[in-house]
């Protein structure tokens with residue numbers, strides 16, 4: 082059994098909303114697991130069931146070899162960082178960190194030692210006497226982390242802790258969280274709707290949609306090998322291009338071009354997915370793109386345009402290529418890196 | 432800085448308001464420092480006279496009542512105990528019942544809340560006979576418990592505490608739970624410190640409410656040692672009691688001034704908390 086084990090966990094809220102469907106998942110000790118998915122897909126619900134803040138409608142959750150379904154949150158030895166930090170407004174930073182330790186009946190000197198160590202690790206030693214209202218967003222974030230770390234819990238739970246920060250700070254804190262987790266080595270689950278955050282932080286990530294884990298794997302596995310239309314569209318930025326097509330006798334015909342000898346026995350209506358970065362300009366072109374707009378990011382250019390059938394399409398090329406608005410580009414798919422999905426079920430078929 | 436006409440008008444209105452509040456008190460105070468004959472013959476006074484110490488000493492220490500035992504000082508103490516007991520218990524009970532109503536999501540929470548709320552429509556004066564019956568059956572007439580107990584439930588304070596607790600984000604409770612707080616420590620470590628301002632405000636209102644009770648102590652007490660200030664005001668210095676002697680107007684004024692001191696002290700003392708709460712928002 083793994084460190085954290087979810088078995089057929091289901092959550093139905095009292096108002097009838099089914100937020101999580103029979104989800105099973107294992108997290109190894111020391112692993113950084115990320116739940117990613119669009120807003121309302123049930124990520125928080127799943128996390129809160131691990132924390133004990135929501136009842137489990139059905140299924141079992143085991144933590145460190147112990148069934149915790151009925152264990153009170155205060156007894157689970159988990160720590161959580163909330164989106165709005167939920168710092169204790171009337172306590173100074175020191176007491177925010179110390180409160181959980183006091184409740185566990187730890188003696189004063191040990192508490193002081195632990196709080197000071199955690200504060201040092203997070204570089205908040207200078208603010209220990211301040212109230213949370215006198216801290217900046219980034220500092221509050223650190224205090225929230227400190228409150229989790231100081232208790233040395235079995236598992237860290239993060240519910241979108243970076244979404245209240247500005248873009249620059251978010252990237253900085255993202256890095257720090259990753260470093261910190263590696264240093265402290267605590268098993269962590271991190272919830273986010275931001276796929277970049279998910280990709281950069283995760284050892285493994287679970288892509289969740291409508292209360293179901295659509296795919297579970299390392300970031301690269303999921304990027305390289307999305308198992309469904311949803312995952313393919315959700316992971317990767319800019320988003321994968323999707324074209325309508327039809328397969329007959331191992332030949333895929335889409336609007337304006339054909340791909341022969343595809344690696345699939347599927348027949349019927351499909352969606353063809355091509356990542357913007359898996360295209361290149363070439364003579365024997367497959368796709369003709371009329372350029373509307375070029376975004377220059379420096380290292381890359383994002384070229385947006387339309388295909389013959391007026392479908393929007395994106396192509397990512399190295400930043401040293403100059404592409405004019407209005408140009409006609411002929412593009413080919415590199416190394417046959419395309420994805421085919423059954424149009425009706427969304428399942429990958431190649 | 433330029434002073435706008437509107438500001439002047441606003442200030443005039445405010446000053447008039449202050450005068451309206453302060454002048455009667457000043458007149459009472461000034462009049463309490465003359466002797467009764469002067470006031471009876473010359474009317475109320477604006478300036479301080481020479482009988483201040485004598486009048487106040489007399490009021491505080493003179494023994495009155497049928498038993499010739501009870502003093503004004505004793506009545507002040509009684510009123511203070513009663514008001515303190517009512518205010519403290521009202522605040523404690525309301526805060527705790529609001530805690531139960533907001534945080535324990537039992538089925539009947541809403542109906543119970545409305546039931547509590549409806550009691551606003553039945554103040555003590557309306558239910559005074561049943562209340563008296565109960566208290567006297569319990570053998571609590573002529574006791575501090577009897578004076579205080581029937582008045583300690585408060586729909587108003589419960590309502591205010593409830594509204595305040597509802598504004599406290601759920602994450603705070605969840606976070607505290609994960610930090611190992613139980614129901615009691617969440618109340619003591621979080622709700623009480625967070626509602627300091629609220630508690631101070633409620634305490635002041637409830638103190639004044641308790642202090643100014645008239646009908647209940649009047650009915651409740653037959654022993655003079657439980658008389659309260661407001662009762663004394665009616666009983667002690669009435670002409671009928673004084674018989675044919677001159678009305679003791681100056682002493683009455685002194686008594687009025689003295690009776691204002693305890694509530695004023697409570698306000699002055701708790702004001703600091705108010706202002707603290709106003710300048711630093713902690714939520």
Ligand SMILES: Nc1ncnc2c1ncn2[C@@H]1O[C@H](COP(=O)(O)OP(=O)(O)O)[C@@H](O)[C@H]1O
Pocket residue numbers: 094095096098099100118119120121122123124125126127
């Ligand atoms: N307390 C609740 N009562 C009823 N429905 C809820 C409650 N909390 C969340 N939901 C519903 O459950 C679904 C999943 O919510 P949530 O887990 O918060 O999503 P996410 O965190 O992925 O955005 C949503 O449809 C949401 O509306």
Ligand SMILES: [Mg+2]
Pocket residue numbers: 124125126241
């Ligand atoms: Mg959420």
